[in-house]
Ligand SMILES: [Zn+2]
């Protein structure tokens with residue numbers, strides 16, 4: 001994709017009625033000064049590393065740097081399904097994981113900049129000769145955008161190899177452990193889909209299928225990468241998820257785009 005000097009942030013919002021996601025994007029006004037001994041390879045825009053994440057050409061291996069405050073570690077089920085998703089859609093070897101528990105941040109919501117700051121402080125996995133690293137923060141609170149609204153934001157992909165899951169929000173929606181695991185799993189895969197360049201954000205569309213009003217989402221309401229604008233209750237969400245048999249799959253248009261850029 002064309003280089004964009006500005007840091008792009010994609011805010012991924014799930015409005016639950018149709019079990020869909022919505023994204024807005026905003027620019028980081030200040031140039032990030034995170035450049036250090038780890039270089040700047042992890043400071044690019046969402047979608048810029050799609051080829052490197054999908055193919056085995058430069059990096060045959062992938063490591064996920066999972067950072068979470070106490071009690072917000074992702075479930076084994078979500079991690080297992082996440083690995084299956086990676087193996088199914090990329091040419092990588094079986095993913096490896098680095099789990100790091102950090103102190104509670106004592107926040108009732110997170111701005112995007114606060115998540116960026118947490119990555120700066122706690123990210124410890126960076127690209128090596130044969131391994132690409134992806135940072136995932138499991139936030140113990142909701143997104144700032146939800147704080148005074150009825151929105152439900154479950155995740156955000158905010159750099160080429162950086163994303164966050166709003167675990168605090170997910171756990172506030174339900175005490176049903178199966179639903180929590182399904183939401184974790186769905187959000188993890190959806191955000192990784194954005195890092196893969198979906199939709200029309202680094203991955204060229206074979207056939208036009210972008211849900212333009214919702215920016216970089218799929219226009220198929222049953223696809224993992226879909227978006228919608230409606231709010232509802234956890235009960236309706238559960239009903240929808242049950243109908244979907246758990247985590248939604250990528251549809252044929254999104255798969256075709258991944259295959260074109262170097263995935264499968
Ligand atoms: Zn999204």
Ligand SMILES: [Zn+2]
Nearest residue numbers: 218223251254
């Ligand atoms: Zn799709």
